[in-house]
Amino acid sequence: MSALPLVALVGNPNAGKSALFNALTGARQKLGNYPGVTVERKAGRLALADGRPVELVDLPGTYSLNAASPDEQVTRDVVMGRQAGERQPDALVIVVDASNLDNHLRFALELIALGLPTIVALNMVDLATRDGLELDAAVLSRELGVPVIATVAVRKRGLDHLREELAGLLGSVAPEAKAPLPERDFDAVRDEARRIARAAIVRETPSRRLTAAVDRVALHPVFGLLLLLGLLFVMFQAVYAWSEAPIAMIEGLAEAAANSVRDALPDGMLRSFLVDGVINGVGSVVVFLPQILILFFFILMLEATGYMVRAAFLMDGLMARVGLSGRAFIPLLSSFACAIPGIMATRTIADPKDRLTTILIAPLMTCSARLPVYAVIIGAFIPARDILPGVGLQGFVLFCLYISGIIGAMLVALILRMTVTKGASGGFLMEMPKYQWPRPQDIVLGLWQRAVIFLKRAGTIIFTSTVILWVLLSYPKPPEGSAVSQVDYSIAGRIAGGLNVILEPIGFNRDISLALIPAMAAREVAVSALATVYSIDAGDDEALLERSLGDRLKDQWPLPTALAFLAWFIFAPQCISTIAVTRRETNGWKWPLFMVGYLFVLAYVAAGLTYWTATEFGL
Ligand SMILES: Nc1nc2c(ncn2[C@@H]2O[C@H](COP(=O)(O)OP(=O)(O)OP(=O)(O)O)[C@@H](O)[C@H]2O)c(=O)[nH]1
Numbered sequence: 001m002s003a004l005p006l007v008a009l010v011g012n013p014n015a016g017k018s019a020l021f022n023a024l025t026g027a028r029q030k031l032g033n034y035p036g037v038t039v040e041r042k043a044g045r046l047a048l049a050d051g052r053p054v055e056l057v058d059l060p061g062t063y064s065l066n067a068a069s070p071d072e073q074v075t076r077d078v079v080m081g082r083q084a085g086e087r088q089p090d091a092l093v094i095v096v097d098a099s100n101l102d103n104h105l106r107f108a109l110e111l112i113a114l115g116l117p118t119i120v121a122l123n124m125v126d127l128a129t130r131d132g133l134e135l136d137a138a139v140l141s142r143e144l145g146v147p148v149i150a151t152v153a154v155r156k157r158g159l160d161h162l163r164e165e166l167a168g169l170l171g172s173v174a175p176e177a178k179a180p181l182p183e184r185d186f187d188a189v190r191d192e193a194r195r196i197a198r199a200a201i202v203r204e205t206p207s208r209r210l211t212a213a214v215d216r217v218a219l220h221p222v223f224g225l226l227l228l229l230g231l232l233f234v235m236f237q238a239v240y241a242w243s244e245a246p247i248a249m250i251e252g253l254a255e256a257a258a259n260s261v262r263d264a265l266p267d268g269m270l271r272s273f274l275v276d277g278v279i280n281g282v283g284s285v286v287v288f289l290p291q292i293l294i295l296f297f298f299i300l301m302l303e304a305t306g307y308m309v310r311a312a313f314l315m316d317g318l319m320a321r322v323g324l325s326g327r328a329f330i331p332l333l334s335s336f337a338c339a340i341p342g343i344m345a346t347r348t349i350a351d352p353k354d355r356l357t358t359i360l361i362a363p364l365m366t367c368s369a370r371l372p373v374y375a376v377i378i379g380a381f382i383p384a385r386d387i388l389p390g391v392g393l394q395g396f397v398l399f400c401l402y403i404s405g406i407i408g409a410m411l412v413a414l415i416l417r418m419t420v421t422k423g424a425s426g427g428f429l430m431e432m433p434k435y436q437w438p439r440p441q442d443i444v445l446g447l448w449q450r451a452v453i454f455l456k457r458a459g460t461i462i463f464t465s466t467v468i469l470w471v472l473l474s475y476p477k478p479p480e481g482s483a484v485s486q487v488d489y490s491i492a493g494r495i496a497g498g499l500n501v502i503l504e505p506i507g508f509n510r511d512i513s514l515a516l517i518p519a520m521a522a523r524e525v526a527v528s529a530l531a532t533v534y535s536i537d538a539g540d541d542e543a544l545l546e547r548s549l550g551d552r553l554k555d556q557w558p559l560p561t562a563l564a565f566l567a568w569f570i571f572a573p574q575c576i577s578t579i580a581v582t583r584r585e586t587n588g589w590k591w592p593l594f595m596v597g598y599l600f601v602l603a604y605v606a607a608g609l610t611y612w613t614a615t616e617f618g619l
């Protein structure tokens with residue numbers, strides 16, 4: 001094989017090199033490794049138009065010849081003829097993505113400057129056409145000074161033409177390799193690439209031009225990130241700003257229901273069950289439906305407009321820095337709804353260690369079940385005032401809680417990738433969809449589905465946990481005339497008292513310890529549990545019964561305790577279902593136990609630090 005002429009496929013990541021390689025070589029492939037590095041060498045045999053065989057290698061995707069990763073170093077060294085275990089190629093086939101031409105031409109210009117016999121495969125012309133962009137290969141060829149052939153690798157279009165052109169190229173005497181041009185100014189190459197890409201345009205629809213213009217901002221490494229942060233910021237502001245009225249309405253309904261039950265039934269167990277357990281317990285969670293729907297309204301809108309994929313693309317660089325693949329973005333994003341679908345979505349990540357890392361950090365994304373917990377504490381302890389005109393403090397705190405979860409996840413990923421899940425990470429594969437106006441019926445349907453999921457949870461898992469808690473809180477009854485309160489005397493109260501020994505140092509009181517246990521069934525139960533505790537605790541005290549859960553919390557918890565409680569919920573292990581799905585997806589107990597363990601430690605430390613700091617500052 002070594003006597004055959006060698007042709008290398010080279011280009012940016014995702015240009016379609018491997019697709020082209022597979023289409024050209026079929027099953028005649030050989031996998032190996034480059035000596036001394038873990039980079040795979042993929043080679044195959046290809047027959048030229050005149051029947052001559054050549055050896056084709058598929059090189060790792062690279063953005064430039066200034067290589068950073070081991071993959072990129074191999075690509076650079078091969079094309080420069082410096083790679084151990086490889087000859088310098090007799091010809092290059094540079095693969096570029098037609099719909100992303102100005103970016104891909106930068107590397108192409110660098111490669112062409114090497115002076116090797118070169119062909120450019122203008123790939124993915126199907127996608128360009130779909131998006132309303134038509135390019136002239138002849139103009140491109142004239143500008144670049146090398147043959148350019150339009151291809152659609154996945155449909156095997158343009159391959160014969162490529163084989164012909166390659167036969168011609170390898171038949172002629174190889175031109176003398178020019179010395180690589182001296183370091184060219186990055187900006188100069190970029191401008192040149194942009195100019196050539198513009199010159200090659202035959203037709204571009206206004207919508208594509210608009211998309212390109214928007215993307216120049218949305219995908220910009222600095223402005224794009226600012227835009228993303230801005231959007232998230234607005235989203236969390238809206239969660240508070242828009243939800244006041246509907247929440248007040250639901251609260252009003254719950255209160256009316258509790259009052260009519262109180263009027264209709266005599267004092268007794270049934271009344272306590274309905275009022276303390278069902279209406280105050282479950283009702284305290286249902287109240288957050290408007291906020292959850294507002295959150296999802298934004299998420300659905302961002303998805304439907306085509307922005308979400310851009311956000312993923314934008315985050316890819318950041319995620320790569322902590323050792324995650326860009327593919328992890330979608331599972332992590334789903335985890336904002338719930339970690340369970342998020343963890344299941346990691347199946348699209350091919351590399352096992354990449355995938356495991358993503359599974360392990362998914363619970364750090366703030367799932368929607370945590371929103372009621374955050375909302376009730378923020379509502380009670382954070383004043384509803386503006387820090388800047390139009391910027392509410394409550395929304396800002398909520399934004400910070402979400403960001404803390406994300407930063408925590410990134411740090412954990414970084415540490416895991418250096419220790420337990422060490423290994424290389426993969427590249428990013430995603431196609432930018434067109435921007436479009438979302439269809440209202442899609443958004444409405446999406447919101448409806450979220451509402452149904454939430455209310456189902458309230459009616460099943462939250463209801464059940466609350467009822468069990470109500471029973472454990474209501475029995476046994478303290479002896480008549482005893483000074484011990486009902487909650488203290490109950491089974492739940494005693495268990496919580498025991499648990500509180502561990503949790504007291506981080507500022508938690510007995511009621512929190514009590515709420516944390518059933519919260520393992522579902523996060524929101526922390527809220528319903530507190531509501532039930534305080535409702536039972538109030539007994540017949542009219543004045544106490546009148547007060548909302550938020551007011552009761554404000555009366556009974558010092559601020560450092562409330563802040564520690566929030567910090568705990570950023571990191572604390574997820575519900576039992578998450579642990580179960582982790583066990584299933586990782587085939588064993590090892591990783592779910594590891595996950596629960598590290599999350600507990602993080603939550604404990606975070607809550608403790610928050611409590612001590614807040615106390616130190618005299619809050
Ligand atoms: N529609 C369309 N899709 C293509 C074409 N060529 C490749 N793809 C798809 O684009 C994606 C990336 O293609 P790959 O062949 O893996 O890209 P690559 O250049 O090998 O990427 P790296 O190895 O990461 O550098 C895959 O999902 C391909 O199926 C094309 O001509 N048209």
Ligand SMILES: [Mg+2]
Pocket residue numbers: 017018019058060061
């Ligand atoms: Mg490839």
